[in-house]
Amino acid sequence: MNKIYDYLIIGAGPAGMAGAIEASKAALSVLVLDQASSAGGQIYRNLGQTKPQQAFVLGNDYLAGRPLLAEFMAANCDYKPQAQVWHIETHEQGFIVSALINGESTTYVASHLLLAHGAMERPMAIPGWHKPGVMTAGAGQILLKSSGLLPKEVILAGSGPLLLLLAQQYRAGGVTIKALLDTTPKANYWRALPWLVAGLTTPKQLIKGLWLTLAQRIKVPYITGVSDLQITGEHSACGVRYTVAGTVHNIACEVIMLHQGLISETQMGQLLGCSQRWSDVKQCWHTQVGAAGQTSVAKIQVAGDAGAVGGGYVAQLQGRIAGLTRAHNAGKIQTRQSKVRLIWLKLRVKQLNWAQGLVERLYQPAKWLSKPSGCTIVCRCEQVSAATITSIASAGCAGVNQLKGFTRAGMGPCQGRQCGLNMGYLVANAQNRPMSKVQPLSVRPPLSPISLGQLAKGTDW
Amino acid sequence: MGTCKNELLVNLVDQQLDHYDWIIVGGGLVGASIAYGLIQKKPHLRILVLDGEDTDHRASVGNFGLIWVQGKGFDFPAYAKWSLKGADLWPNFANQLSQTSHIDIAYERRGGLEFALNQRHLKALSEEMAAMSHHTQGDFQYTVLDRNAALDMQPGLGESVAGAIYSPQDGQVNPLYLLAALHKANQLLGVKYQPRCVVKRIEVLAQGFDADGFVAKKIVLCAGLDNERLGKQLGMHLPVNPVKGQMLITQRATPGTLKYASPQMRQTGDGTIQIGGSHEHSGLDDRSSLDVMQTIAQEAVAVLPELAQLQLVRSWGALRVMSPDGAPIYQRSQNHKGAFGVCCHSGVTLAAAHAGPLSSWLLDDPNEDYKLLIEAMNNDRFTV
Amino acid sequence: MTDSLFSCLIENPLQCTVVVNNVEHQVPAQLSVAGALLYLGHRQVRQHSVSGEARAPFCHMGVCFECLVTINKGQQQRACLQQVMPNMRIDTVTKELTQ
Incomplete structure (x- = not known):
């Protein structure tokens, strides 16, 4: 029989790391399983190994993750990188989590789970999006963070803060941005206007966002009101065709990066039977999550973008809330100080999520793209x-x-x-x-690939 | 739960009470095959198929896809004959269905192998086959293969394979495309289809039945595990229980990796390899479980070691609709003329039989041989 | 293989030897397998099993399964999730189904 962990965390991004820090501080036995080779999640991917040239291009917001990463690496918890969780099931003992590590299926048991596996990019199904040469903006950023790779020239297309951030980083890295094609519908600006009030509660973020938007509009060929976007080229991408104000345009380029925001990954929550909810504002399904990260299934919490996309900082706060709550419920900490801290953290998340309303409305995906x-x-x-x-x-x-x-x-x-x-x-x-x-697709294992031989071999638990 | 308040309902109330000739409750393989059979025989019939929610338990979408005769009804002669007749009707049925629907359902009848992992297993299988052959007066054909003979038919077998049973009468089909083809053909032939409509209450009218507002002269219950509940409302005893079957599906493998269909594994027309299946009594829980998935994988690799390197793409758990003896129940309501119940877990093997002789029986169009077989499978056998 | 559409911004990176389709190459050691293939000018890494069309890495975060290659004889591995290792054998798939 395996050791039964008090808290098994899936994902070592800001939410997972923060949850692990808080829970292990309270002397709970914690295991973190993460699919990447080093901790940080997508936002702080490869932060521990980043080279000076990468740091310069990626900017200060990326480097801001260093204290959290250091705190996590010092935390007294078990951490398994390159662990691909392919199945979780409920059992009298708790949860049985099966992960593929070094080509072998390994099984862990835990009494409580924290799902902190993050988000993915909203699929942007335009004609030709499956052709070689087309990738997502997130992919572009990951290549930069993990591999230090930059395209020689690129077209960025779609909508959302990540696209703008990538443009900024690519400019700093000397990439030729042939065009940034913005598909944000004009009506979104009007819809988002009342939410400016919410945005004003986080003035620093607001100014940063405005600056990011303005800088790209000035420094790269920035085209707004884009519709009918499609990839040209027969076997691989040669460029894009799009329409602005009734006129069709073509631009040639062999690398095209698409983006239209992030959506929560719901597969693990669905597999475990956690209630799902459709959000009209976010235009995606997400696992129903309470203020302390609790889901509809006892002993399962969700934190960070896995529950609702709110960005790295909110994810970190949610991770701390989840970890602290778990420690409180286990009777491991009872101090007044920590209770006050928990209340403060929840209020802060509430405020930041409200401010996020501005971004959500501004960058709601264009209807024609759905x-x-x-x-x-x-x-x-x-x-x-x-x-x-x-x-x-x-x-x-x-x-x-x-x-x-x-x-x-x-x-x-x-x-x-x-x-x-x-x-x-x-x-x-x-x-x-x-x-x-319209009920979403049902989810069945494996959540990530495993061969029949690996499954047959398995491990006893 | 689905609501049935829709345009159709408004039309019903506005026009006439007696709107449909037949309501088929259930749009799985059994219901869709019966609707297809009825409309083909009587094209003027007004038929409505009521189907459940998208995420309901659906045995039809968890089906393994075998048109399987080996061993079916070795202890129940009528079922043995019925399965064999059903399989014999398949080639024509498949042909006609593909032509009507323009969907390739990947039907083939090249025979099937059941592998035995030890001598005792092979002996037990041989005895079942002998009984079946006896019940069908020798119509059922099979060969008992020793290890070398099995290797000739399927190279690469694992060391533990002791032999196999081969029957040329077995076949396979893509069960999902079969269901899609039946739905499409029915639609083209004028059958009405109403999804997301879980029937709660069936009222008996003076001349017909009212299922949650949909009215017809006759009604057939093909609602799988829900048949027991709905049957009671029409005075029919339709005892069915869920038996969970888990299976695994791999990535596409080289065509011809598996030469023949088998209840342990088959290669689909798309190239994927389907591996099954467990028999579990776990109520309505249809989730995949680690221990069973692992056992299925171990058995598959034992039969054919080269499968070990294939990636698993999906696992699946579905609930078989099982009567106490595993054979179908074809029931005519004694109290309410025009009400029928069909419970069956062999929706694929018997699809042609359901579209053919069974729908004739429902239409009171007697063919004495089939009538005797069908009526031998009513629920009298469960009342002692 | 053609001219690469990507370049590495790290100066004098640590190098690592990998064997791609039986040919030895030096690549920066911090690259993911997918990154290495792009860096070496591979514009496609597999042929689609249904359409036979060329496909290339798309999401680089393990969700799209477009970058499936053979790594050290293990079939259908996501190239984006693994870092290159010394003497790693990477085989792109030019035909998934051997007819």
């Missing part, structure tokens, strides 16, 4: 087009899960991560139903 059509590939793994999905949805299928069976969309190795949301949009659209009523 309606892929014709031969645009929706399911990249099984090569299923929007037209196929729409025709079956229009004939009146029960929902995305039936659609999956009929078309194979969502059956590939990505387990519907790249197509599930767009399948939902197409079903909602064809059947005139609200997204909140």
Whole structure:
């Protein structure tokens, strides 16, 4: 029988690291499993090994993660990098977490779980998005952080703060940005205007954001009001075609990076049966999470972008709240000081989430981007087009899960991560139903790939 | 739970009470095959299929995809004959369905192998086959293969494989495409389909039935595990229980990795390898579990070691709709004329039989041989 | 393989030898496998098993499964999740299904 951990944390980004720090300080036995080779999550990826040239290009917000990373590395907890969690199930003993480490399936047992595995980029299904040469802006940033790689020239397209930040970093690194094509609908500015009040509660962030936006508009070929975006080129990307004010334009470039915001990854929460909720503002599904990170399933907490996208700082605070709450509930800390701290942390998160409302409204994805059509590939793994999905949805299928069976969309190795949301949009659209009523794709193990041989070998627990 | 308040309902109330000739409760393989059979035989019939929620337990989407005769009904002669007839009707059924729906359902009948992992297992299987052959007066054909003969048919078998049973009468199909094809064909032939409509209450009217506001002269319950509940409302005893089956699906493998279909594993038309399946009594819990997934993987690798390097893409758990003896129940309500119950876990093997002779039986279009077989499978066998 | 669309901004990086499709190459040691393939000018890393079209790394964070390659004989590994190691054998897939 394995050791039973008091707290098993999945993900070593800001939320997971902070949760581990707080819980281990309270003498709980903590295990952190993370898929990356070093701690930091996507935001502080590779921070511990970063080279001076990378640091210069990535900027101060990236380096600001150093104290947290140092605190985590010093914390008294078990930490397994390069651990790919492929299955979790509930058991009388608690939770059985199976992860692939060095090619072997290893099983851990814990009484409580904290899911802090973060977010992913919203899939942007435009014609040709599956061709070589097209990647996401997040991918561009990861290449910069982990590998120090920069494209020689690039087109950035879509909407959202990450796209602007990447433009800033690429400029600092001397990359030729052939164009930044902004798909943010003009109406968003008006919709977001009342939320400026919320943004004003975090003036530093607001000024930084404004500066970031303005700087790109001045320093790179910045084109607003972009629609009908598509990738040109037969076998690989040669450029983009897009429309502004009724006029079609073409730009040639072999590297194109797309982005339209982040969405929570819900697969682990879904697998464990945590209630999911559709958010109209965020335009995504997310696990229902309370102020202390609690979900609808006892002993499972969620913190950070895994619950709702709020950025690195909020994630860190949520991680601390989750860890402290776990310690409180275990009776490991009872001091008044820590109770006051917990209340303060929750208030701060509330305020920051409110301020986040401005960004959420400003960068809500354009409606036309949630309606892929014709031969645009929706399911990249099984090569299923929007037209196929729409025709079956229009004939009146029960929902995305039936659609999956009929078309194979969502059956590939990505387990519907790249197509599930767009399948939902197409079903909602064809059947005139609200997204909140179109159940998401069901989730089954493996959450990440494992071979039959590795599964057969397994480990006893 | 789904609500059935929709346009169709408004039409019903506005027009006439007697709107449909048949309501099929359940849009899985059983319900869709019966609807397909009815509309083909009587194209003028007004048929409505009521289907459940997208995330309901659906045995049809967890099906393994075998058209399997080996061993079916070795202890129940009527079921043995019925399975064999069903499999024999499949080639025509598949042909016609593909033509109507324009969907390739990947049907093939090249025979099937069941692998035995030790001599005792091989002996037990041989005895079952002999009984089946006896029940079908020799119509069921099979060969008992020793290890070398099995290796000739499927190279690469693991050392623990003692032999296999081969029957040329077994076949396979993509069960998901089969369901899609039935739905599409039904739609083209004029069957109405109403998804997300979990029937709560069926009222018996003077001349027909009212299922949550949908009215028809006749009704067939094909609601899987829900048949027991709905059957009671129509005075029918339809005892069914969930038996969980877990299976694994791998990445696409080289075509021809598996030469024949088998209940342990089969290679789909898409190239993936489906591996199954467990038999678990765990109520309505259809989740995948580590220990069972591991056991299935171990058995698969024992049968064919080269599978070890394939990546697992998906695991699946589905609930079989099982009667106490595992055979189908075809029931006519004694109290309410025009109400029927069909409970069956072999929705694929028997799809052609359901679209063919069973729908004739529902239409009171007697073919004495089939009538005897079908009525031998009513629920009288559970009342002692 | 063609001219790379990417360059490495780290000056005089530590080098690491990898074997890509049986050819030895020196790459900066901090690269991910996917990064190394891009750096070496591989514009595609596999052919799609359904359409046969060329595919390349897309998300670089393990969610899209576009960068599946063979690493040290292990099939279908996500190239974006592993760092290059000395003498690592990387094989891109030019045909997933051997007909």
